[in-house]
Amino acid sequence: MSAAGARGGPVGVALVGAGVISAQYLKTLSGFPDIRVLAVADLDERRAADVARAHGVPVAGGPATVLALPEVELVVNLTVPAAHAEVATAAVRAGKHVYGEKPIALAPAEAEKVLAEASERGLLVGNAPDTFLGAGLQSALRAVAAGDIGAPVAASTVVQGLGPEAWHPDPAFFYQRGGGPLFDLGPYYLTSLVALFGGVSRVAAVAARARTERAVGSGPKAGQTFPVDVPTHVSALIEFASGVRADAVFSFDSAPRRTRFEITGTEGTLAVPDPNTFGGPLELLPNGADEWRELPVRGRTDGRGLGVLDMARALRGGAAHRASGALALHVLQVMTAITRSADRSEFTRPETQPVPPEPLPADWDPAEATLIQPRPSPPAPRWRG
Template sequence: MSNGPVGVALVGAGVISGQYLRNLTSFPDVRVLAVADLDAERAATVAREHGVPVSGDLSTALALPEVEIVVNLTVPSAHAAVALESLRAGKHVYGEKPFAMDMDEGAKVVAEAANRSLRLGCAPDTFLGAGLQSALHALRSGLIGTPVAVAAATQSLGPESWHPNPEFFYQPGGGPLFDLGPYYLTALVSLLGPVERVAAGTRKAREQRVVGSGPKEGTVFPVDVPTHVNALLDFPGAATATATFSFDSPVNRRVIEVIGTEGALSLPDPNTFEGPLLARGLRDTDWREVPVSGTTVSRGIGVLDLARSLRAGTPHRASGELAYHVLELMSAIAQSGEASEFRPVTSTTTAPEPLPADWDPHAATLS
């Protein structure tokens, strides 16, 4: 087993790469060795901005023997292909969500990793942040008794008003279900365990959208996926949940409320790493704030947990197993919306263990 900081290459130098690189380059247990992109000039610019020594294409990054983990930040349609190429080069892979475009792609990635005894990880890692970790501790402590129901929703008018290249959000692998669903579904599974079956209704409000900012402002593009999804999720032996994912709502709403036998818990936005976390008892007339503790560092802590777990020989939390289960949930929801029937979920996963209370991303633990 290797020692010392874990070498990382980042593939995909788009908008989200800046958040990852700011954090990954600040973690002493990780060394970012390369930035790769189809656009070599963009890769070089991003690498310079963050003090990364090597830039180029994917093959350049994979050729570095010190690279142990590839962080795959490419567009959803490329997730599986980049993951497979990286695994075949002997690298562990941590990808942005969604895990893959469909179950067939996802299964190929899982099989390749298993055959090569390599690890898979996947965003979102927001469930490792202080807000949702504190929610997990609150539920396990019995603060609201036994969970019986969940109401979750994320609603907006979509990302085209602020994103300079929003078209991929409205192509297969996108839409509110595949773009925002991973945050909400991963949070729910991390709290309540795997889902057994789902049902859904889906709609599309408009056939076209318009880019609202950047150099392509005013460009009209097609909408190829449902933009409003209502889902019902059945957690065996636990709660049932309703979930709404919408790019059609003028009302901005981001909520997860867990109802228990002794009260209710209002969780923070699962696309964030902080609070607030609120609770109320059966006879309370208002919410009260629950103290939140843990890391508030943003995207990249899942990569760090993978790196540390790799050295320790322990399971990592933002795992490929968890991401594959969430991928099946989204696929089953989409299929249920088309067929108007309950769909079984055949994969399973284990709810990840909480992070230790003293887990500090900026403390050097690997020597």
């Protein structure tokens, strides 16, 4: 364990990347007594300062400023996908544990380098999505483990809509390498499927791109066009090493917005909550029944940041964290295999087989102060811009 991980008390956290998603993380992380949010960084230091002030974070500046803070033990990397590996590497070389947004990198080889360097330095790597740690998916895991649908046989997932350009003020990166519906939305579904059924053994896929150009729909750039460099509709067949099969559709080309996640077993079917959310509902249709029955959803539904908290507790206590870099690497390999299959019209295989993360204990409480040493005083406010 690194020197940072050997400390006691709440874990000092900094965010790198002050874009749209940072507000969701800050809202959640600020409510966890086991975490102290100390700094916000961005290449646009004025934006970092604005976000820090809005959320009462004491330090803001450029990435180098944040990485130099000795109080920061864990960096939450919220940059655009193209910068994920670079920022994670910088954090690791600064002696920080790192938790990143999805995908962990643009290519598996980049992710493998980050994980290898972190391991050499005794540092932890975690990665979004952590939605599978929410009450909805954890309740689904417990229902499957309890045999509510018998033995799992197959799963079917669909997520489709018209893409994020209608609401996002700067959506071009969603349509560059590392984006598209597969890399943007796919991690939620694929991570949940791996948590449920274990590693993927092989995939087959087809893909399409409806338009080569799209337009920003809101904000100061409204009306500006940008190129589409990735497929915007992907259909995949997925086989797990456990023997379960799944079909999945990821699309930015559909006017009706739909999500579906169903698991079929020998004794019934489970309708799983949208894995891009943390709550319910969770419904069961036993074989021969005429109506779906709602199952209880137990646990907290705090939002983005549960994986950061689980990782913070793990680095203090030495347990394995669940939204791990190894899990994220496998999901990236699966998405890369899906892309390769669509290009080559053949089954392809990911390179690793991860151990599925352990379910959260039924009494796991994000609001509990498990790291009970007194909090040191935070750094004095330092905002730039």
